[in-house]
Amino acid sequence: MEIRPDEDWRQPDRKLLRLRRLEVGTAAAVLAIAGVVVAVTGSLAGGIVLLVAALFLALTLERFLRRRFEAWGYAERQDDLLVRRGVLFSRLSVIPYGRMQFIDVTAGPLERALGLATVKMHTAAAASDARIPGLDRTEAERLRDRLAELGEAQAAGL
Amino acid sequence: MSGSGDGWQRLHPLSPVVRGGRATIAIAVILVPTVFGGRSLSADYPQLVAVGAIAALGFVSWLVTRWRVHDDDLQIETGLIRRRSARFPLAQVQAIDVVRPGLARLFRVAELRLRVGGASGGMARLAYVSEREAEPLRDRLLELARGERAEAAADEAPGEERARTEARVLATVPPLRLAISILISDVGLAAAAILAALVVAAILSPGRAAVAGGGFLWVVTALTLVWRRFNQEYRLTLAESPEGLQLHGGLIALTAETIRPGRVQAVRMVEPFLWQPLGWCRLEVDVAGRQRAKGEGEAQRGRLRAVLPVGSRALAEELLDTLLPDRPRELAAPPRRALWKSPLRYRKLGWGRTQTCVAASSGRLRRITAWVPLEKVQSLRRVQGPVQRRFALASVHVDTAGRTVHASLRDRDGEEADRALLELADLARAARG
Numbered sequence: 001m002e003i004r005p006d007e008d009w010r011q012p013d014r015k016l017l018r019l020r021r022l023e024v025g026t027a028a029a030v031l032a033i034a035g036v037v038v039a040v041t042g043s044l045a046g047g048i049v050l051l052v053a054a055l056f057l058a059l060t061l062e063r064f065l066r067r068r069f070e071a072w073g074y075a076e077r078q079d080d081l082l083v084r085r086g087v088l089f090s091r092l093s094v095i096p097y098g099r100m101q102f103i104d105v106t107a108g109p110l111e112r113a114l115g116l117a118t119v120k121m122h123t124a125a126a127a128s129d130a131r132i133p134g135l136d137r138t139e140a141e142r143l144r145d146r147l148a149e150l151g152e153a154q155a156a157g158l
Numbered sequence: 159m160s161g162s163g164d165g166w167q168r169l170h171p172l173s174p175v176v177r178g179g180r181a182t183i184a185i186a187v188i189l190v191p192t193v194f195g196g197r198s199l200s201a202d203y204p205q206l207v208a209v210g211a212i213a214a215l216g217f218v219s220w221l222v223t224r225w226r227v228h229d230d231d232l233q234i235e236t237g238l239i240r241r242r243s244a245r246f247p248l249a250q251v252q253a254i255d256v257v258r259p260g261l262a263r264l265f266r267v268a269e270l271r272l273r274v275g276g277a278s279g280g281m282a283r284l285a286y287v288s289e290r291e292a293e294p295l296r297d298r299l300l301e302l303a304r305g306e307r308a309e310a311a312a313d314e315a316p317g318e319e320r321a322r323t324e325a326r327v328l329a330t331v332p333p334l335r336l337a338i339s340i341l342i343s344d345v346g347l348a349a350a351a352i353l354a355a356l357v358v359a360a361i362l363s364p365g366r367a368a369v370a371g372g373g374f375l376w377v378v379t380a381l382t383l384v385w386r387r388f389n390q391e392y393r394l395t396l397a398e399s400p401e402g403l404q405l406h407g408g409l410i411a412l413t414a415e416t417i418r419p420g421r422v423q424a425v426r427m428v429e430p431f432l433w434q435p436l437g438w439c440r441l442e443v444d445v446a447g448r449q450r451a452k453g454e455g456e457a458q459r460g461r462l463r464a465v466l467p468v469g470s471r472a473l474a475e476e477l478l479d480t481l482l483p484d485r486p487r488e489l490a491a492p493p494r495r496a497l498w499k500s501p502l503r504y505r506k507l508g509w510g511r512t513q514t515c516v517a518a519s520s521g522r523l524r525r526i527t528a529w530v531p532l533e534k535v536q537s538l539r540r541v542q543g544p545v546q547r548r549f550a551l552a553s554v555h556v557d558t559a560g561r562t563v564h565a566s567l568r569d570r571d572g573e574e575a576d577r578a579l580l581e582l583a584d585l586a587r588a589a590r591g
Contacts, residue, residue: 079587080583080587088543088544089541089542089543089544090541090542090547091539091540091541091542092539092540092579093537093538093539093540094537094538094539094579094580094583095536095537096535096537096583096586096587096590098590099535099536099537123536123537123557123559124536124559125536125537125557125558125559125560127537127539127555127557127564128536128537128539128557130537
């Protein structure tokens with residue numbers, strides 16, 4: 001992915017990576033425990049398959065997660081916000097401040113525990129839903145207020 | 159024309175009957191044998207109670223519904239137990255339709271549908287008002303909607319008179335051509351395929367009755383789709399007036415719709431596969447509105463407004479000149495290697511832009527060309543999938559507030575896509591002013 005060097009790209013908090021690892025780790029752990037249970041109670045082969053699957057999941061996703069985390073980025077330009085994301089499908093969205101109708105800041109239980117929040121931008125077009133996950137809570141609030149302020153100043157009719 | 163005071167008004171007394179639609183017909187069917195069949199009324203006691211209850215409910219719902227125009231808002235109040243009061247700012251009205259289904263025409267009433275923009279927007283429905291009132295009311299509402307911006311309100315009245323006579327007819331569609339075009343379009347072909355499959359099945363299989371029974375539903379569905387299209391687009395006429403583009407037509411259900419200038423989010427031209435040898439195309443416009451909102455009429459759901467159901471390329475170009483005077487004429491072809499990524503689409507792909515408008519074409523069998531005025535652009539996205547990355551291709555999507563039309567610059571050279579993304583973002587900002 002080519003990123004224009006002249007933009008001031010910022011990235012989500014590194015804690016996002018920890019959050020994602022935690023999520024995947026939990027899934028892998030559940031799978032592993034299930035594998036052990038199956039191996040002890042029932043068929044040994046089935047249990048081993050599950051254990052291998054858990055290991056595979058953990059290892060591949062670990063690589064993928066890091067790249068995915070690094071793909072996230074956003075840059076506040078003068079008139080619009082750039083958001084980039086995705087490894088397999090890489091996306092770069094341009095959302096003019098004047099087009100933002102409202103901005104959501106949400107935080108799930110895990111995100112809250114880590115002091116993170118997700119900022120979501122809504123425009124009148126359903127296709128253009130841009131979000132930035134894993135921002136530090138204060139940064140999320142700063143971004144929200146800034147976007148709302150700029151949006152107000154540059155608002156344009158439909 | 160001044161407002162008729164702050165007074166609340168009721169809908170037409172026959173509204174519940176028309177709104178009941180098929181239920182009304184069913185009730186009539188139930189009652190006819192009772193009344194004329196020589197049976198005593200007491201034998202059908204339960205039916206009568208049911209009919210009475212339905213009629214009472216309809217009457218109550220009519221009684222508690224009222225509307226008025228107040229402070230540039232249209233207010234509608236309804237509901238007996240859970241009172242609902244809705245207010246629709248007229249300044250945000252995108253279009254007003256006058257719809258008259260078959261039963262409504264019988265009773266000389268019409269429904270007014272106001273499409274309101276914005277994320278919270280939806281549809282305001284006045285169902286029903288009397289046929290005589292409908293047109294003047296629509297004109298008045300449109301005028302109020304326009305009045306928000308127009309300072310000169312004093313000499314509006316004579317201007318409006320002139321406006322009505324000045325409506326210039328741009329296009330109309332001969333019924334025969336419409337019928338043929340629908341038969342060889344996707345809808346028509348699907349219906350034909352279903353019919354053919356049923357006939358073959360009926361001939362081959364021994365249990366003919368069973369096939370006919372199971373297939374009946376399919377036939378009805380297919381015919382309904384074809385019929386709906388024909389009914390909606392029959393004698394559709396497009397006219398230009400100062401209030402906006404006026405569309406009216408319909409066979410049984412008449413619709414009249416006004417699309418205000420500057421509210422068009424996107425225009426697209428569709429050329430179905432079988433139309434191409436005939437040089438026909440279909441022109442549709444997309445206006446802002448919530449995506450498939452609940453409570454929208456059948457005709458509205460997920461369907462674009464066809465301003466030209468079928469017509470020649472030349473006529474379409476003429477209409478496009480009216481809708482989008484400054485639009486790209488030449489579309490640039492994608493790089494040759496896009497052939498590997500999208501072999502079926504390759505020959506249809508293209509994009510172009512001017513200072514105020516972007517156009518992109520795509521489609522596998524049919525060709526779809528979409529134009530988006532840059533001032534309507536909501537956001538831009540550049541997307542590169544794994545296959546595209548192998549061929550150094552990327553797509554740029556242009557999002558608007560419309561329902562379905564999105565201009566997508568598919569499978570462009572990666573660097574070209576990057577440039578287009580930033581260039582379009584700058585132009586869109588300039589276009590918004």
